[in-house]
Every structure is written in structure tokens, then in C-alpha cells.
Amino acid sequence: xxxxxxxxxxxxxxxKGCVACHSVNGVGGEDASxxxxxxxxxxxxxxxxxxxxxxxxxxxxxAQEEAFGEQITFTGEExxxxxxxxxxxxxQHEFTQDSLSxxxxxxxxxxxxxxxxxxAHAEELGHDEAN
Numbered sequence: 409x410x411x412x413x414x415x416x417x418x419x420x421x422x423x424k425g426c427v428a429c430h431s432v433n434g435v436g437g438e439d440a441s442x443x444x445x446x447x448x449x450x451x452x453x454x455x456x457x458x459x460x461x462x463x464x465x466x467x468x469x470x471a472q473e474e475a476f477g478e479q480i481t482f483t484g485e486e487x488x489x490x491x492x493x494x495x496x497x498x499x500q501h502e503f504t505q506d507s508l509s510x511x512x513x514x515x516x517x518x519x520x521x522x523x524x525x526x527x528a529h530a531e532e533l534g535h536d537e538a539n
Contacts, residue, residue, distance in 0.1 A: 430443045
């Protein structure tokens, strides 16, 4: 099994374009389900993530080709790191609109007017003011 690194997974979530359709911590697209850690199945391994992605592959590939002009690919190590990020509520709290590059923000084409996404979605994310 590859070493799973949640910080690397956080970077991949943005750079691979997952954030264009999925949100974490209220940051990201709204075309697909949010992937917040506190809503994830406990102990999902990279193989389970790959299986879920495989099930949704036709829809995800179509969306990726429309958004990016091509299908996104992952290595096993990248899936392991994404899995670590998706299970780390602490690392997900580091994922903010301010941490995204202008290119990724443009790719996302996602806005909440003048309210940061994590603030706009705080209640549905299960985060209170202390978190």
C-alpha cells in the first residue's frame, strides 16, 4: 500500500480539478456531491474510492471532457493521497478559497457573491463558529 498523505491529497484535489465539481469545506463546485470528511465512510481505502469512481465513470468522464477537454487520470499513489485528504477533517479545514490559485478559481467558475464558500455552507457542513 502506498503511504497516504492528506496534504498532498489536498493539493491534488485542486490541481486535478476535483474541486471544479465537488466541494470540500464549502469550497468547490456544486455539480457533484460534497466530499467532506465528516460525511465520509469511516476507513474507506483507495480501492473503495476507485470502485466508487468507476461506478460513476461515464458521468465523470463526460463532465471532465466538457470542463477540461479531456479525462482526468490518477495514479494509485494519487488516489491514496486523495483518500487521505477526503478522510481528514483537519486537512480539509486548510482547504479554503484563499488557498486556491487564480487558474483553479477560474476553472471552478464558482462563487457565492461576496461570502466565502466555507462560510456560506457552514451549517450544511456541520461546522460551527468554533471549527
